């Protein structure tokens with residue numbers, strides 16, 4: 332039984348314009364067999380299903396390359412690493428993965444989570460036990476002393492339930508990559524930023540260039556992509572030179588980094604939603620505000636905008652990701668804010684930002700060549716939106732506008748179900764900040780800042 336989707340407007344993910352009165356046809360395996368004007372589309376055969384979305388905007392399902400399924404909307408690092416048992420975190424991860432799907436995100440990458448949580452969620456969905464988005468899964472971050480995720484004092488180390496896996500030599504790094512590959516991860520996550528800084532404030536990379544090269548070579552040899560956390564210039568440069576597939580943040584990149592990326596093909600996942608939400612939402616009474624952190628985040632955001640615009644103009648592709656999984660970026664709430672930021676602050680047109688969130692970001696996902704574009708041969712993952720995101724990308728953040736979500740042609744519905752963060756997440760003694768769902772932000776009377784789109788030619 333095929334489905335025929337009559338689309339009022341269709342954005343394929345392949346071009347910058349949308350087309351009126353189009354029909355998408357998918358076979359019973361969920362593969363697209365035809366896309367074109369409704370007037371000339373093949374007629375439905377007996378038993379085929381016709382969906383009338385003639386008042387809606389149909390586009391590929393959205394992709395978020397940066398959603399940590401095990402974090403649980405955490406308010407502290409300890410909540411991420413310590414308090415909840417791994418088994419509970421996996422069940423919770425599945426619950427939250429469904430929230431992402433309901434928001435129109437049919438594909439997410441979980442780049443760094445404790446244990447085998449993300450790949451278990453992925454498998455439970457792939458095996459048909461539960462509905463959920465397609466998940467591209469990493470295991471624990473490879474980290475080293477001084478590195479991100481090695482938070483605790485040396486006498487505690489990196490606990491087994493942490494998102495990090497401390498490797499203290501190249502051999503240990505290679506061994507960990509082999510373990511993770513055997514367990515079935517799709518990609519290897521590396522914490523490439525260190526905590527130590529030079530006198531001028533620059534972050535020192537956690538791993539050396541040589542160590543980074545060894546890690547990337549082994550991961551690629553085993554057919555795994557590599558994604559790194561690198562805000563600092565040095566970590567970004569090492570990653571780009573080593574041919575890392577995806578670099579998160581890259582806020583302090585310079586021309587040398589851009590050249591290395593152009594040579595190696597590394598792309599950037601800026602992940603601006605996380606700092607933007609911290610600046611816009613958190614209040615002076617919250618620990619997130621201590622030690623002038625908010626001012627520092629705001630300054631870093633502005634520096635990042637300037638640097639990332641240069642990278643974009645130089646031709647570095649950018650993927651959309653939100654760092655969902657923190658209390659400031661709860662699942663299913665702010666993923667599409669990244670698209671709005673791409674337009675307002677990074678110089679993308681709405682169409683370019685939508686393509687970033689679909690066909691471009693699909694490029695990092697497992698089987699990404701079958702996703703992200705509505706064209707014959709690809710999988711029919713799509714959403715039907717009330718209104719045109721080309722006219723206003725912000726409306727993708729309005730959950731009531733995401734009218735239908737389809738995975739491989741099939742319409743999926745996630746029952747709306749709330750939860751109490753005090754039971755589900757918060758176990759730590761102190762918190763960074765409140766849980767900022769869209770409802771909470773409205774309740775507090777906060778209006779996420781809508782800034783003027785940055786001038787295109789900067």
Ligand SMILES: [Zn+2]
Pocket residue numbers: 397399654
């Ligand atoms: Zn992250």
